[in-house]
Amino acid sequence: LRKPVTVREVAKRAGVAISSVSRVVNDVPTVAADVRERVLAAIHELGWTPNLAAQHMRGISTRMIGFMFPDIRNPLYATMVQGAEDFLIEHGYMVMVASTNGSSERELALLDLFAKRGADGIILTVGDETNPAVIDRIGSGTLPVVLLEREMPTLVNAVGVDHFDGALRATGHLLSLGHRRIALITGGNGNRVARDRVAGVRKAHVAHHVELDPSLIRVQSFATAYAFRETQMLMGLPAAPTAILAFGMHTFPGVLSALRLLGLAVPRDISLIASNDCDLAQLATPAITVIRYDAYALGREAAGLLLRQLSGDVLQDGTRVQLATEFILRESCAPPQHLQENHE
Amino acid sequence: LRKPVTVREVAKRAGVAISSVSRVVNDVPTVAADVRERVLAAIHELGWTPNLAAQHMRGISTRMIGFMFPDIRNPLYATMVQGAEDFLIEHGYMVMVASTNGSSERELALLDLFAKRGADGIILTVGDETNPAVIDRIGSGTLPVVLLEREMPTLVNAVGVDHFDGALRATGHLLSLGHRRIALITGGNGNRVARDRVAGVRKAHVAHHVELDPSLIRVQSFATAYAFRETQMLMGLPAAPTAILAFGMHTFPGVLSALRLLGLAVPRDISLIASNDCDLAQLATPAITVIRYDAYALGREAAGLLLRQLSGDVLQDGTRVQLATEFILRESCAPPQHLQENHE
DNA sequence: TTGTAGGCGTTATCAT
DNA sequence: ATGATAACGCCTACAA
Numbered sequence: 001l002r003k004p005v006t007v008r009e010v011a012k013r014a015g016v017a018i019s020s021v022s023r024v025v026n027d028v029p030t031v032a033a034d035v036r037e038r039v040l041a042a043i044h045e046l047g048w049t050p051n052l053a054a055q056h057m058r059g060i061s062t063r064m065i066g067f068m069f070p071d072i073r074n075p076l077y078a079t080m081v082q083g084a085e086d087f088l089i090e091h092g093y094m095v096m097v098a099s100t101n102g103s104s105e106r107e108l109a110l111l112d113l114f115a116k117r118g119a120d121g122i123i124l125t126v127g128d129e130t131n132p133a134v135i136d137r138i139g140s141g142t143l144p145v146v147l148l149e150r151e152m153p154t155l156v157n158a159v160g161v162d163h164f165d166g167a168l169r170a171t172g173h174l175l176s177l178g179h180r181r182i183a184l185i186t187g188g189n190g191n192r193v194a195r196d197r198v199a200g201v202r203k204a205h206v207a208h209h210v211e212l213d214p215s216l217i218r219v220q221s222f223a224t225a226y227a228f229r230e231t232q233m234l235m236g237l238p239a240a241p242t243a244i245l246a247f248g249m250h251t252f253p254g255v256l257s258a259l260r261l262l263g264l265a266v267p268r269d270i271s272l273i274a275s276n277d278c279d280l281a282q283l284a285t286p287a288i289t290v291i292r293y294d295a296y297a298l299g300r301e302a303a304g305l306l307l308r309q310l311s312g313d314v315l316q317d318g319t320r321v322q323l324a325t326e327f328i329l330r331e332s333c334a335p336p337q338h339l340q341e342n343h344e
Numbered sequence: 345l346r347k348p349v350t351v352r353e354v355a356k357r358a359g360v361a362i363s364s365v366s367r368v369v370n371d372v373p374t375v376a377a378d379v380r381e382r383v384l385a386a387i388h389e390l391g392w393t394p395n396l397a398a399q400h401m402r403g404i405s406t407r408m409i410g411f412m413f414p415d416i417r418n419p420l421y422a423t424m425v426q427g428a429e430d431f432l433i434e435h436g437y438m439v440m441v442a443s444t445n446g447s448s449e450r451e452l453a454l455l456d457l458f459a460k461r462g463a464d465g466i467i468l469t470v471g472d473e474t475n476p477a478v479i480d481r482i483g484s485g486t487l488p489v490v491l492l493e494r495e496m497p498t499l500v501n502a503v504g505v506d507h508f509d510g511a512l513r514a515t516g517h518l519l520s521l522g523h524r525r526i527a528l529i530t531g532g533n534g535n536r537v538a539r540d541r542v543a544g545v546r547k548a549h550v551a552h553h554v555e556l557d558p559s560l561i562r563v564q565s566f567a568t569a570y571a572f573r574e575t576q577m578l579m580g581l582p583a584a585p586t587a588i589l590a591f592g593m594h595t596f597p598g599v600l601s602a603l604r605l606l607g608l609a610v611p612r613d614i615s616l617i618a619s620n621d622c623d624l625a626q627l628a629t630p631a632i633t634v635i636r637y638d639a640y641a642l643g644r645e646a647a648g649l650l651l652r653q654l655s656g657d658v659l660q661d662g663t664r665v666q667l668a669t670e671f672i673l674r675e676s677c678a679p680p681q682h683l684q685e686n687h688e
Numbered sequence: 689t690t691g692t693a694g695g696c697g698t699t700a701t702c703a704t
Numbered sequence: 705a706t707g708a709t710a711a712c713g714c715c716t717a718c719a720a
Contacts, residue, residue, distance in 0.1 A: 004713095006712095006713055006714085007713065007714065007715095008713080016690080016691085017690065017691045017692075018691090018692095018713095018714085018715090019690075019691065019692080019693095019715080019716075020689090020690065020691080022714070022715055022716080023689095023690090023715095023716095026715080030689060030690090031689075031690085032689065032690085035689085035690080049460060050713080050714070051401070051712085051713050051714070052460060052461060052462065053397055053400040053401040053406075053462060053712085053713080053714095054401055054696090054712075054713035054714040054715085055713085055714060055715080056397040056400075057395070057397040057398055057401055057696050057697070057698090057712090057713085057714075058695090058696060058713090058714055058715050058716090059696075059715090060714085060715080062397075064440070064461075071426065072416070072422050072425055072426050072429075073419065073422050073423050073426050073640075075417065075419055075422070078416045078417050078419070078422040079417050081416055081441070082415065082416050082417050082443060085416075085441065085442065085443060086443070089442065094440050094442065094457065094461065095440065095441060095442075096408070096438050096439065096440050096441075097425070097429065097439060097440075097441050098429065098433065098438065098439075099426060099429060099430070113438065116393060116396060117396060117408075117438060118396070118397060224623055224627075250623065253623040253624065253627050254627075256627070257627035257628075257629075260627075260629050261629075279568055279594065279597040280597065280624055283568075283597050283598075283600070283601035283604075284601075285601075285604050285605075348697095350696095350697055350698090351697065351698065351699095352697080360706080360707085361706065361707040361708070362697090362698085362699095362707090362708090363699085363700080363701095363706070363707060363708075363709090364705090364706060364707075366698070366699060366700085367699095367705095367706085370699080374705060374706090375705070375706085376705060376706085379705080379706080394697080394698070395696085395697050395698070397696085397697080397698095398696075398697035398698040398699085398712090399697085399698060399699080400698095400712095401696090401697085401698075401712050401713065401714090402697090402698055402699050402700085402711090402712060403699090403712075404698085404699080689720105690719100690720085691718105691719085691720075692717105692718085692719075692720090693716100693717095693718090693719095694715105694716090694717090694718105695714100695715095695716095696713105696714090696715090697712105698711100698712090699710105699711090699712090700709100700710090700711085701708105701709085701710080701711095702707100702708085702709085702710095703706100703707085703708080703709100704705100704706080704707080704708095
């Protein structure tokens with residue numbers, strides 16, 4: 001209700017000039033002990049805090065970081081936001097969020113908005129890695145940027161998960177069990193995540209000298225409905241897969257429900273590996289083998305990289321932080337049926 | 345790279361005084377048509393936009409809204425944020441998020457931080473409705489506030505879901521089927537949500553002249569592990585419940601997995617109603633009857649109420665917007681076993 | 689070591 | 705109708 005106190009009043013109260021107050025709060029060394037004390041006392045008594053808008057106008061950082069992603073309802077993004085937010089708040093930053101629905105136009109508009117609002121930097125997951133306008137804008141270096149789970153053909157730092165290794169290990173496990181027809185259902189076609197996963201699956205096949213049937217690779221959408229439909233189509237194939245890699249928070253429930261509907265038992269009739277880990281994977285019967293990664297840590301890493309970038313510690317030069325995955329063996333994988341029968 | 349253009353340059357380019365530029369952009373009516381045109385042209389040519397920090401220092405709104413909740417990883421909060429954000433961005437606002445982990449101290453600190461950063465208003469879900477310091481701060485009216493899924497004994501506007509009615513209908517449905525021992529497992533003890541749900545369950549029992557066994561009410565935590573444990577304990581009771589109300593995004597998976605572990609079939613051995621709706625409830629076999637509500641709409645409503653409050657359209661006077669629930673009948677409820685046997 | 693004064697970019701008040 | 709100018713609150717040369 002009463003108007004906020006300013007440096008001027010603090011200075012008067014302490015009996016010094018306003019520049020002395022400024023020097024005290026900005027830790028300028030050349031200030032007499034008694035002055036410092038009087039100023040500090042006055043600040044405390046008056047409850048003064050510097051006006052951020054005025055500071056900002058003087059070119060001082062706003063200590064705000066922008067966070068952009070397609071949709072925060074995706075628990076993966078929500079978890080990353082939480083990780084970044086926890087880290088940033090510890091360092092005196094606040095985070096502004098905005099969702100893009102994957103639209104490049106919205107991304108461009110929001111990049112502008114964040115800049116106009118004086119954000120110190122941006123963490124973002126672009127919808128389309130190949131959009132020239134977005135690439136250009138990010139590469140222009142107007143605003144420090146860290147890319148999350150994406151890569152772009154321009155100088156930008158990024159953090160991501162080692163999905164290649166995750167897919168490699170999961171596929172290798174299935175191949176070792178004797179599977180020869182392994183389906184991959186996931187989304188993000190055209191993005192780094194899908195590329196890495198497909199590459200991992202492919203590499204594992206090469207290593208095991210098994211040919212990979214491209215018709216078993218379904219990477220068009222993360223939607224549950226897509227996973228549900230593709231599973232039914234795959235299992236209806238003359239040569240149906242004996243194992244499924246279901247990657248994506250919403251992919252796995254779709255696959256599981258389709259298998260149930262078809263009356264297929266896991267792992268007897270079909271083996272299953274999901275990613276990321278979740279309640280359902282842990283609590284399903286049987287519990288589902290998963291590739292796990294730490295989305296929270298990913299968010300923290302992104303924030304950390306951005307802050308190091310802001311401090312000039314690292315440049316925006318294409319540095320990439322890659323987080324490892326964990327392969328968690330549970331009960332959803334077994335040798336394919338013809339091999340099981342051999343043992344009976 | 346090149347420093348941003350200012351009104352001064354625009355004025356020079358248009359051959360007018362800076363005050364004329366200001367008048368044009370702020371739609372002051374008393375301005376000659378030719379001046380307006382020249383100014384607009386100059387603005388366009390130079391690509392000028394007003395400096396927000398300078399405006400802010402002049403006391404103009406920052407058009408930023410703060411959003412506080414315990415943890416954005418909870419998909420319910422994430423969905424609310426998305427709803428609010430979509431609405432707010434349409435109206436030229438950006439949203440800053442901060443999570444509190446339910447701590448009242450953090451809430452107080454963040455309330456300060458948001459205020460210092462010039463947020464126009466706050467949408468929040470407090471962890472503890474009874475914390476005097478928080479009540480006081482919110483009631484002080486320093487910053488416009490809308491409460492989400494909570495209520496407080498002070499003058500504050502709120503939006504929430506009609507959990508009372510939801511619980512009433514769900515419980516009524518079970519009682520009509522003949523159930524006489526109905527358990528409630530959920531969290532949020534001490535908060536409006538839990539209060540409403542318990543009241544709804546109670547009211548339904550009164551309406552059906554059935555006594556409610558208080559030992560069947562478990563409202564201590566939303567954690568999956570809690571739900572899992574309580575389900576096992578409840579089903580181990582000499583007089584075990586014949587139906588369970590599992591309210592909470594993480595409650596339901598916990599209950600379901602406990603029931604599976606015990607080898608209990610839904611709905612033959614036990615009936616089950618969950619809330620909110622989710623993938624798992626739709627895709628489980630059998631599909632689970634749920635109380636559904638629209639968290640996205642809830643977020644939008646909160647943002648809408650806050651904006652009306654900012655425009656002076658409504659006061660911060662305890663207005664409450666209540667969203668209805670939907671009761672979605674699926675296949676997880678049947679008469680209790682002794683009544684089923686009568687029919688065989 | 690401390691104080692004075694100018695300027696950041698905008699809006700608003702006052703003359704004209 | 706328009707132009708000059710004084711704030712807004714802070715930081716920082718520069719002067720003392």
